[in-house]
Amino acid sequence: MPGMTPQSLSVETLYSEHHGWLQNWLSRRLGCPSLAADLAQDTFVRLLSHPRQLNNLGTPRSYLRTVAGRLCVDFWRRQSVEQAWLEVLASRPEPLAISPEEHAIIVETFCEIDEMLQRLPKKVAAAFILSQIEGLSYKKIAVKLNVSERTIKNYMAKAMLECMLIEARYHHSVT
Structure with a gap:
């Protein structure tokens, strides 16, 4: 096809030769053919959106x-x-009316925060959680983590920078 790069041809070949097998493998693993179809498709979208040399794959x-x-x-x-999030909503004494779009944004933000916490060093993530969720002071967090209060301030600066990056991505996506 005109305009196709060797990379996209490789993904095309990979898709045509292995998509059915991958979808069946996912279906057996997940027990849901429609979810398997979505994730199989997402796999190839991931390959297209994160180009990589596919010619050197040992086993595709x-x-x-x-x-x-x-x-x-x-x-x-x-999930x-x-x-x-749904359990939090259900436990509220008064129903919280939010649109499906707001619900999706909230869940996506929670997922980004979860990913952020997974990326951060363990003590940085722990300091962030102790501060933001538990409401502990930096001094109490320092004692709990056996580090100085200054170190906690550095940890929180790193975590807050990550939060600001999440917020910037959010504002960029809604504008």
Whole structure:
């Protein structure tokens, strides 16, 4: 096809030769054919959006299984975050009326915060949670984590920078 790069041809070949197999593998793993179809498609979208030299793959199915497996983990993590959010909503004494768009934005933000906490060093993430969720002072967090209060301030600066980046991405996506 005119205008196609060697990279897209490789993904096209990978897709035509292995899409059916991948979808069946995901369906057996997930027990839901429609979800398997979505995640199989997402796997190839991921390959297109994150170009990589595909000519040197040892076994294409192993590579596809790895990419799809990571997408499954992302899906399950997102589902867990969304379930926790729904439980919070259900536990409120007064129903909170939010639009489906607001619900999606809230869940996406929670997922980004969860990803941020996974990326941060353990003590930085712990300091952030102790401060923002538990409401502890920096001094109490320092004692709990066995570090100086100045170190806690540095940890919080790192975590807050990550939060600001999430907020900037949010504002960029809604404008």
